[in-house]
Amino acid sequence: MDFPPWLRSRGGRIHPELDLFHTLPSGDRGVIARSDIAEGELLLLLPIDCAIYIPTDEEFKKHPNDFPDAVRYLREAHPGLSPFLATTLVLMSEMTRGSVSPWAAYVATLPASCPDCLLNWTEEEKLELKGTSLEQSGPDPAVDVYRRHVAPILACRTDLWPGLAAKEPPAAEATGATLDAGLAAFARAAGLVQSRAFHLEAENWVSGAKEIAHLENGGTQVFLLPGIDMINHSHNPDRRNAHLERLNVAQAAAAKLLEREPGEEDAREGAKGVGVRGVEAFFVMRADKPIKAGEEVLHTYGNLSDAQLLQTYGFLDSEDDFFPAQFATSVGPSPKKRANAGGNQTAAAAGASGDGGGGDGYRNPYNAALVPWTAVEEVCVGLLKSMDQALPAALRRSKRDFLAAAGVLQSAAPEATQFVLLAQEPLPDELMTAVQVLLMTKDEFQELRREFGSSDPKSTPGGRPAPGAARKAAGKGAKAGGKAAATSAAPAAPGDSDNTPSQPHKKLSLGTALLEEDEDFAEMVCIASLQILESCMERYPSSVKDDVRLLRSAECRGRQRLAVRVRLGEKDVLQTAKKAVVELMKRLRDGGAAEGSQDDDDDDDDNGEEEEVESEDEKEEDGQRRAPKRQRRGLGAPPSEGEDADKEVGSGGRGGNGDDGGDDDEDDEDEAADGLLMGSDDSDKVGYGAVDYDDGIGEAHDRGKAHDLPKDN
Numbered sequence: 001m002d003f004p005p006w007l008r009s010r011g012g013r014i015h016p017e018l019d020l021f022h023t024l025p026s027g028d029r030g031v032i033a034r035s036d037i038a039e040g041e042l043l044l045l046l047p048i049d050c051a052i053y054i055p056t057d058e059e060f061k062k063h064p065n066d067f068p069d070a071v072r073y074l075r076e077a078h079p080g081l082s083p084f085l086a087t088t089l090v091l092m093s094e095m096t097r098g099s100v101s102p103w104a105a106y107v108a109t110l111p112a113s114c115p116d117c118l119l120n121w122t123e124e125e126k127l128e129l130k131g132t133s134l135e136q137s138g139p140d141p142a143v144d145v146y147r148r149h150v151a152p153i154l155a156c157r158t159d160l161w162p163g164l165a166a167k168e169p170p171a172a173e174a175t176g177a178t179l180d181a182g183l184a185a186f187a188r189a190a191g192l193v194q195s196r197a198f199h200l201e202a203e204n205w206v207s208g209a210k211e212i213a214h215l216e217n218g219g220t221q222v223f224l225l226p227g228i229d230m231i232n233h234s235h236n237p238d239r240r241n242a243h244l245e246r247l248n249v250a251q252a253a254a255a256k257l258l259e260r261e262p263g264e265e266d267a268r269e270g271a272k273g274v275g276v277r278g279v280e281a282f283f284v285m286r287a288d289k290p291i292k293a294g295e296e297v298l299h300t301y302g303n304l305s306d307a308q309l310l311q312t313y314g315f316l317d318s319e320d321d322f323f324p325a326q327f328a329t330s331v332g333p334s335p336k337k338r339a340n341a342g343g344n345q346t347a348a349a350a351g352a353s354g355d356g357g358g359g360d361g362y363r364n365p366y367n368a369a370l371v372p373w374t375a376v377e378e379v380c381v382g383l384l385k386s387m388d389q390a391l392p393a394a395l396r397r398s399k400r401d402f403l404a405a406a407g408v409l410q411s412a413a414p415e416a417t418q419f420v421l422l423a424q425e426p427l428p429d430e431l432m433t434a435v436q437v438l439l440m441t442k443d444e445f446q447e448l449r450r451e452f453g454s455s456d457p458k459s460t461p462g463g464r465p466a467p468g469a470a471r472k473a474a475g476k477g478a479k480a481g482g483k484a485a486a487t488s489a490a491p492a493a494p495g496d497s498d499n500t501p502s503q504p505h506k507k508l509s510l511g512t513a514l515l516e517e518d519e520d521f522a523e524m525v526c527i528a529s530l531q532i533l534e535s536c537m538e539r540y541p542s543s544v545k546d547d548v549r550l551l552r553s554a555e556c557r558g559r560q561r562l563a564v565r566v567r568l569g570e571k572d573v574l575q576t577a578k579k580a581v582v583e584l585m586k587r588l589r590d591g592g593a594a595e596g597s598q599d600d601d602d603d604d605d606d607n608g609e610e611e612e613v614e615s616e617d618e619k620e621e622d623g624q625r626r627a628p629k630r631q632r633r634g635l636g637a638p639p640s641e642g643e644d645a646d647k648e649v650g651s652g653g654r655g656g657n658g659d660d661g662g663d664d665d666e667d668d669e670d671e672a673a674d675g676l677l678m679g680s681d682d683s684d685k686v687g688y689g690a691v692d693y694d695d696g697i698g699e700a701h702d703r704g705k706a707h708d709l710p711k712d713n
């Protein structure tokens with residue numbers, strides 16, 4: 001049976017003017033309106049029992065016989081499997097059952113694979129992702145999960161997964177090249193679930209690893225939604241025209257979705273309207289706005305970074321679809337060149353890009369970059385050493401344990417913590433707090449521990465504990481741009497060699513109070529931060545210039561192009577963070593000095609606004625006052641106001657990527673790279689947490705988000 005009649009026979013509905021399986025000019029498939037569709041019209045209605053999913057206990061108890069045998073078996077025999085892996089196994093079962101499967105018509109619509117999903121990249125192609133958050137170390141996770149979790153299940157129940165059991169258990173070193181039938185089926189099904197599944201949490205519809213981790217408490221489900229999963233994604237709100245809802249029966253009835261249209265085929269046998277006894281929810285896709293004949297139906301899979309899109313779905317948004325006006329000047333020819341050419345700028349950019357799409361400039365506002373704790377620690381230790389203030393190993397451990405107990409580092413494996421930098425929040429408070437704690441003296445640290453451990457968040461405005469000299473500035477942290485302190489619960493401090501009676505119980509957030517108080521310390525923190533960011537830049541084998549050059553060349557296509565765009569997206573965020581550090585440093589020097597400490601403020605009260613603006617003389621005097629202090633701290637001469645971030649990093653001894661001058665082309669490329677890396681203006685939280693299922697595959701899968709799905713209204 002074809003898919004549309006199958007769906008209708010199961011109580012679903014499809015708008016008569018939708019072509020669900022249209023081949024787009026790109027060669028991909030998409031959903032197209034054959035004629036105009038009005039805003040609010042129903043596009044697709046799917047009773048929940050058409051979906052492939054692992055039911056909650058409650059759902060299963062209500063309808064134990066309505067679920068496939070594979071679901072029943074996995075629930076009973078392998079309740080600890082992640083929903084991702086369990087759903088993959090159920091899909092594999094339906095795929096192997098062929099025409100006997102009640103989902104045969106759906107299975108027939110599924111593509112042969114998720115073509116560019118990382119599961120399908122060769123080792124050589126994956127090298128292009130070196131340094132990015134998608135760099136994979138260790139064995140291929142799919143092979144590993146298959147060997148450890150899937151193969152034993154296939155071998156146990158050959159009736160549920162006929163023909164897939166391996167004759168011998170696959171070797172640990174098995175790779176994609178040594179696929180057996182089971183591994184091939186698993187790789188395909190996993191790619192499909194990864195790129196098509198919708199995630200639902202009991203309380204929230206979720207879209208990130210952190211939320212999905214709650215599933216262990218019974219909250220989250222992964223759904224394959226036939227037909228609805230044909231709809232492609234767009235980041236561009238102007239192009240999106242559909243959204244998904246989940247309705248219960250009463251809501252669906254009230255919305256008149258369960259009544260048959262005149263001439264509409266009968267649904268299931270015995271059904272009076274659409275939907276049947278036992279079906280308690282419907283997934284409904286509606287038109288958000290009028291859809292013109294020939295237009296593609298698009299919705300959003302979530303606010304995802306390029307890395308997440310590639311990891312989960314194997315694609316990146318169209319390069320010429322993303323805020324095109326903003327990008328005309330990014331990686332394309334420089335304004336100077338365009339002026340010289342005097343021609344059509346967009347056409348010039350399109351020609352240079354080689355992709356025919358004018359896709360020279362692309363920036364995803366949801367991009368993120370990861371900064372490992374190990375890099376933070378290494379830079380801070382190195383900086384202190386270079387200043388003859390070596391950090392003893394015991395104190396270092398003490399600081400790390402304290403940060404973990406204070407919720408700044410993950411508690412289970414603090415050393416594996418990765419700080420997530422977002423374009424909109426390029427300097428997360430956790431990172432700045434960690435740097436400050438690492439760089440503070442032993443006395444300051446001990447005082448912080450004492451005060452933090454005993455501090456009542458209500459007693460320090462913003463909940464920020466403030467050690468030593470910074471105490472008097474408590475409550476002013478936000479003044480210099482610091483984020484308000486977080487005060488979420490954190491685990492108690494683990495015992496360490498230097499335990500004080502007071503133990504941290506709130507999340508530590510130092511803000512900028514200490515930096516406002518102590519300009520030498522502020523400079524150390526800023527220099528360390530720049531070095532950390534620079535060290536993260538250095539983990540990519542290619543420079544920004546190389547990447548920009550590659551994106552401009554016609555040869556850079558396919559997976560290489562996807563990888564280059566992921567690399568540049570991350571570098572963009574790192575560069576934005578560097579600029580934020582420089583801004584912070586300037587603010588602390590100029591604005592910070594004007595805003596001053598509490599005492600300064602008190603002194604300034606009479607002087608009014610005049611004091612806010614520092615005269616040239618005062619600046620000079622300030623610089624002279626600063627110099628001896630800096631030298632005491634081993635910082636050398638202060639950098640001049642005009643000096644840029646890279647040079648400052650260079651002066652810290654780690655070298656920068658500053659330009660050494662050169663020809664016009666080089667200058668143009670710099671200009672282009674600068675444009676590209678100017679930082680994004682809109683971003684969203686991105687979760688990169690670990691997920692703790694028996695099979696461990698959740699981590700790889702959930703690192704990228706799946707489609708958001710609304711919860712029951």
Ligand SMILES: C[S@@+](CC[C@H](N)C(=O)[O-])C[C@H]1O[C@@H](n2cnc3c(N)ncnc32)[C@H](O)[C@@H]1O
Pocket residue numbers: 028029030111114115195196229230231232233234312313314315316317318
């Ligand atoms: C949920 S499916 C959508 C239906 C899919 N196009 C098909 O033919 O089956 C998600 C997959 O569609 C493709 N896709 C979705 N949105 C896309 C976009 N904006 N650009 C390119 N490919 C996209 C990707 O291959 C992704 O893994």
